Amino acid sequence: MSRIKQLSIFVENKPGQITDVTTLLSKNGLSIKSINLVDSSDFGLLRVIVDDVQKAKEVLDDNGISLKITDVFAVSIDDHVGSFNEVVLALSTNNINVEYTYTVSNSHNASFIFKVNSGKFNEAIAILQEKNIKVINEV
Amino acid sequence: MVWNKIETSRREDIEALQLKRLQDTVERVYSLTPFYTEKFNEMNLKPEDIKTLDDVKKLPFTTKKDLRAHYPFGLFTVPMSEVVRVHSSSGTTGKPTVVGYTKSDMDVWDEVMCRVFTMAGATSEDIIHNGYGYGLFTGGLGFHNGAEKVGATIIPASGGMTDRQLMLMKDFGATILAATPTFSLHMAEVAKKAGANYLKDYKLKAGIFGAEPTSAGLKKEVSEAWGIDYHEVYGLSEIIGPGVACSCKESELLHVFEDHFLFEIIDSKTGEAVPEGERGELVITSLTKQALPLLRYRTGDITSITKEPCKCGRTMLRMESIVGRADDMLIISGVNVYPSQIEHVIANTEGVTLNYQIIVDKKGHLDKLEIHVEVSDDIMSDSLGEMAIIKRNIQSALLNNLYINANVTLVQPRSIARSEGKAVRIIDKRKDK
Numbered sequence: 001m002s003r004i005k006q007l008s009i010f011v012e013n014k015p016g017q018i019t020d021v022t023t024l025l026s027k028n029g030l031s032i033k034s035i036n037l038v039d040s041s042d043f044g045l046l047r048v049i050v051d052d053v054q055k056a057k058e059v060l061d062d063n064g065i066s067l068k069i070t071d072v073f074a075v076s077i078d079d080h081v082g083s084f085n086e087v088v089l090a091l092s093t094n095n096i097n098v099e100y101t102y103t104v105s106n107s108h109n110a111s112f113i114f115k116v117n118s119g120k121f122n123e124a125i126a127i128l129q130e131k132n133i134k135v136i137n138e139v
Numbered sequence: 140m141v142w143n144k145i146e147t148s149r150r151e152d153i154e155a156l157q158l159k160r161l162q163d164t165v166e167r168v169y170s171l172t173p174f175y176t177e178k179f180n181e182m183n184l185k186p187e188d189i190k191t192l193d194d195v196k197k198l199p200f201t202t203k204k205d206l207r208a209h210y211p212f213g214l215f216t217v218p219m220s221e222v223v224r225v226h227s228s229s230g231t232t233g234k235p236t237v238v239g240y241t242k243s244d245m246d247v248w249d250e251v252m253c254r255v256f257t258m259a260g261a262t263s264e265d266i267i268h269n270g271y272g273y274g275l276f277t278g279g280l281g282f283h284n285g286a287e288k289v290g291a292t293i294i295p296a297s298g299g300m301t302d303r304q305l306m307l308m309k310d311f312g313a314t315i316l317a318a319t320p321t322f323s324l325h326m327a328e329v330a331k332k333a334g335a336n337y338l339k340d341y342k343l344k345a346g347i348f349g350a351e352p353t354s355a356g357l358k359k360e361v362s363e364a365w366g367i368d369y370h371e372v373y374g375l376s377e378i379i380g381p382g383v384a385c386s387c388k389e390s391e392l393l394h395v396f397e398d399h400f401l402f403e404i405i406d407s408k409t410g411e412a413v414p415e416g417e418r419g420e421l422v423i424t425s426l427t428k429q430a431l432p433l434l435r436y437r438t439g440d441i442t443s444i445t446k447e448p449c450k451c452g453r454t455m456l457r458m459e460s461i462v463g464r465a466d467d468m469l470i471i472s473g474v475n476v477y478p479s480q481i482e483h484v485i486a487n488t489e490g491v492t493l494n495y496q497i498i499v500d501k502k503g504h505l506d507k508l509e510i511h512v513e514v515s516d517d518i519m520s521d522s523l524g525e526m527a528i529i530k531r532n533i534q535s536a537l538l539n540n541l542y543i544n545a546n547v548t549l550v551q552p553r554s555i556a557r558s559e560g561k562a563v564r565i566i567d568k569r570k571d572k
Contacts, residue, residue, distance in 0.1 A: 008521040010514045012550055040523050043549050047521075064553035066514040070521040099522070115521070 002125050002135045003071045005053040006113070009046040010066040013039060021046060021065060028059045033139045034104035034113065049104070049113075049139055071121055074104070074111040076134040084112060090131050096120045104139045111139055142257035143250070145398055146453045150446065153397055153455065158192050160426035161401060165189050165198065168432050171216040174209060175199070175434065195401060195424060196412065200435045203236060206377065211237040217430050226376050227275045228475055235275070238376050239430040245284070247427050251382035251396045252285020258387045258394070259345040259370040261315050263290030266342075268308050270318030270326075271350065271473075272298040276542075277380030278350055278473065282317045285382065291315070298322065301329050309340045316346040319473045320353045320361050324504040327364035343367045349374065349381055350473035352461045357504070358391075371460060377436055378423050384458055389450040392457035399427045402456065403435070404444055407465040418443045420465040421458070439465045467565065469499055471506050474542050478565050481510070481537065481545075488536045489529060491517040496555045500568040508545040510537075513552045 011017040018037070025032060025048075033049040050056045053069060060067050075087050088098060091114075099115045116124045128135050141147055166186045168175040178199040179185065188197060206214060211234075215222065223242050227235035240248065261267060267286045271278030279297055286293040294311055296304050298318075305326060308316070316323060323346060330337045343365050348358075349372035362369040373393050374381035383400055384393035395402055400423050404413050407420035421438045425431075441463040446456045469476050478497055485493055494513040501507060512518075512533065520526050530547045537545045556563045 006521075008519075010519060010526075010549070010551065012554075017551075038523055040527055043526070045521070045523055045526075064551065066516065066519045066552050068516075068519045068521050 002073050002137055003121070004049060004074055004113070004137075004139065006070050006072045006115075007046075007048045007050065007053060007056055007060070008068045008070055009048060009060065011037075011044045011046050013042050013044055017044075018046060020063075021048075021060070024059055024063055024065075025050060025056060028055065030056050030059070033106060034102075036102045036113075038100075047102070070115060071118060072113050072115045073121070073125060074113050074136050074139050075128065076136050077103070077105075077110040077112060078134065086131070087112065087114070087128065087133055090127050090133065091116065091124055094123070094127050096124050096127070106139065109136070109139050111136060113139070140257050140260065140262075141451075141453065142254040146254060146394070146396075146455060148454060150454055154192055156398055157401055157426060160398070161192065161195060161424065162186070162189055164424070164426055164428075164432045165434070167216060168434060172214055174205065174214055192401070195403065195435065198424070198434045200410070200422070200437055201433045202437050203377070203439075206236045206238075207234060210234050212239065214433075215239050215430055216432060217241055222430050224280075226277045226280075226380065228376050236377065238277075241429040243427075243429050244379070247399055248281060248379050248382060249284050249288040251379065251399060252281060253288050254394075254396060255347060255370070255372055255382055255385040256285055256289045256291065256315075258385050259315055259347050259368070260388070261286070261289055261291050261345075265289075265291040265314045266294065266312055267291050267315045267317060268294045268296055268304070268311070268313035270296050270298060270304060270316065270322060271381075276473075277374070277376045281374070281380035281382060282347070286317075301326055305330050308343070312342045314342050314344050316343055316365065316367070318346070318348065319350050320348040320357055321351060321472065321504045321506060323348060324357070324361050324364055327361070328503065331364075338366050341365070345370060347372050347385070351470050351506075352463070355391075355460075360504075373458070373461070375438060375440075377431075377433060377438075378425060379428070383423070387449065387451040387453065390457070392445065392449070392459055394449065394453050394455050394457055395444070397455045399425070401426055402444055402458070404442070407437075407439075407441075416443055416445055418462060421461075437465075439468055441465055469497075469565075469567070471499065471508050471543050476541050476543055480541055482564075484536050484540050485510070485512065485533055488533050489518060491515065493518070494552070494555060496563065497565045498568065499566070506569065508543060510545050510547045511550045511555060512547060513555055514549050515552060 031051040036047045038045050101114045104111050169186045221241045222239040224240040227237045269282045273279030345368040347370045358369050370386050372381050372385045374383040384395040386393045403422040404419040413419040421440045421442050422435050440461045442458045444456050444458045496511045498509040533547045
């Protein structure tokens with residue numbers, strides 16, 4: 001199962017907004033595997049991967065925080081020149097558009113996270129596996 | 140200087156003329172407008188029941204809702220072949236409030252605007268810079284036609300583009316400025332950047348300001364910033380547009396052009412008249428309007444009137460500046476808008492019920508509208524772009540439907556303050572300043 005459930009959390013662009021989210025997660029014993037913030041001029045999206053996505057959703061919902069669960073996949077970082085390029089090249093030659101990507105590195109893993117159009121998700125995984133690119137099940 | 144000697148007539152003559160015109164108007168709407176015929180019949184009222192001016196109290200009220208219900212031309216008393224002009228303001232359901240003018244209505248409008256310009260000292264020697272918006276809004280064209288009739292030179296600058304307007308005012312040697320007070324002050328602030336003695340570049344001697352409620356403090360600031368006399372004009376499109384009343388050099392109260400507009404001040408809850416000098420809701424009956432004569436139109440504006448004569452010699456009654464609203468209408472940079480209209484536009488833009496809050500504030504002297512929209516599950520997205528589009532869609536829908544510029548901010552769910560479980564929909568921070 002290569003689908004990773006990522007939480008996209010709405011944060012206003014003001015001090016304390018990120019802490020509110022991370023405090024809630026840690027208080028409820030949820031471990032953050034990766035965290036990535038993107039922002040526009042007046043709001044941001046915090047993209048988080050946790051160990052228990054359902055529990056995280058309940059906790060955040062209960063506290064009135066808007067979120068969306070999105071499927072992403074992770075590719076293990078193979079430390080050689082061009083490894084990232086191989087992934088995006090394989091996807092683009094098959095006309096699959098990468099909506100966004102970021103890197104994760106924690107104590108036991110280093111990987112690239114990719115978000116593609118949800119309709120192309122399975123196709124993307126199949127293409128990468130065919131190329132012997134290592135799609136991993138958790139980060 | 141007085142444009143028309145009727146402005147200084149004896150009160151009994153004015154009142155006799157008003158009664159005659161009121162009776163004609165009542166007769167006219169009763170026989171020509173099914174809306175009024177029905178109302179009269181329901182109330183068991185006949186035009187001949189109007190024997191004195193005080194009998195105006197017997198007539199039915201007309202509201203903005205009635206105008207909307209008969210959109211677009213349902214209350215017109217003349218065929219469209221006699222209508223030479225239409226104006227409109229924004230409406231709740233995207234449908235605006237429509238008003239029409241015959242040739243004779245246009246003549247009346249020119250006449251009352253000539254009185255306004257003359258109060259401000261305008262003659263054929265003057266150059267009038269018109270910074271009111273041209274278009275469906277009555278401000279721009281109302282001032283424009285009257286200025287031509289006076290014989291002055293009119294510069295149809297319209298709204299916006301401050302730097303360009305200042306250049307035109309300077310280069311063309313404008314002597315009279317016509318614009319909203321907040322925009323006029325904003326222009327003065329920009330002009331000041333040229334240096335402390337910026338006024339030497341301008342030849343302004345007077346200004347005619349209106350279309351928004353104005354505090355005494357703001358009037359003083361505008362007057363001082365430009366070093367000019369401040370004349371306040373009052374009007375509304377339903378009645379004619381600008382030119383219902385205006386202040387002269389001698390007093391801050393506005394002279395009402397009573398030969399065309401019959402004023403009453405009522406308690407907006409009971410509908411009963413309040414004693415002269417006390418504040419209440421202004422109700423106006425058109426006395427000469429041909430295309431769209433309205434009986435007892437509820438303006439929603441709170442003011443008071445006095446019959447005390449003015450030092451300038453004019454005898455028509457005077458009203459004070461509008462001090463507030465009887466309803467929740469907002470006036471954003473001269474545009475009238477109700478919170479319910481904003482709600483309607485927001486709901487229709489995304490097709491989902493959104494929780495929102497309207498915050499009216501001032502940026503410098505310009506009114507600013509901020510709308511907070513809570514990010515519900517319905518609009519939550521994993522894409523920044525998609526969320527930015529929601530914000531832009533709401534902004535452009537408000538501009539297109541209501542002619543207002545608003546800044547939309549997406550906020551956390553439940554971040555909008557609730558009072559007894561109900562979201563506080565509107566916060567007007569201007570009142571605290």
